[in-house]
Amino acid sequence: MCDNNRIGKTIGRGLDQYGISVNDRFPVQVQIIPPSRVRREECPFTGEHLSHGEMYPRGLTPRHTKESVYQAFINPADDTRCGICNCELDHQTINMFRHNRREVAYRFCPDCRDYFALMAAVVHGDPVATKVMRSEQTAISYQPVNQITYEPQETVDDIINMAPRPLPVRRLS
Ligand SMILES: [Zn+2]
Numbered sequence: 001m002c003d004n005n006r007i008g009k010t011i012g013r014g015l016d017q018y019g020i021s022v023n024d025r026f027p028v029q030v031q032i033i034p035p036s037r038v039r040r041e042e043c044p045f046t047g048e049h050l051s052h053g054e055m056y057p058r059g060l061t062p063r064h065t066k067e068s069v070y071q072a073f074i075n076p077a078d079d080t081r082c083g084i085c086n087c088e089l090d091h092q093t094i095n096m097f098r099h100n101r102r103e104v105a106y107r108f109c110p111d112c113r114d115y116f117a118l119m120a121a122v123v124h125g126d127p128v129a130t131k132v133m134r135s136e137q138t139a140i141s142y143q144p145v146n147q148i149t150y151e152p153q154e155t156v157d158d159i160i161n162m163a164p165r166p167l168p169v170r171r172l173s
Pocket of ligand 1: 082083084085086087108109110111112113
């Protein structure tokens with residue numbers, strides 16, 4: 001099985017080297033699993049603490065999710081869609097999964113696969129991946145509060161009057 005922790009370390013180093021924030025690299029994924037929820041020794045999907053035994057199952061590659069989450073990924077209702085963002089998977093990925101139903105990486109689109117691996121490195125305590133995952137705070141360009149204005153254009157009465165009226169009921173002849 002592929003070692004997400006090792007792949008995630010490599011992804012983290014690449015992003016750090018080029019100064020790319022996690023928001024810029026994974027705009028879809030950070031909306032689904034916010035970086036603030038990705039923490040050392042915690043399942044990013046349930047927020048629960050992961051024991052050493054859960055993270056390093058004997059004879060298997062390291063994990064960074066609860067067993068129930070892993071099982072849900074590898075037993076999908078629909079294996080043609082990404083387990084994280086729900087986009088359509090390419091045929092090659094679908095076929096790879098159908099030939100190896102324990103490989104969770106085949107349940108994700110390429111970007112979700114990379115984000116999943118980066119999460120693995122953070123959960124396993126890699127400092128560079130953690131730094132990258134925390135980079136989101138500086139990357140978001142907030143609109144200054146004093147530029148946000150709220151000018152109600154319509155009164156509640158206007159809105160009610162704009163609502164479509166029910167069609168007149170025609171009698172069946
Ligand atoms: Zn995806």
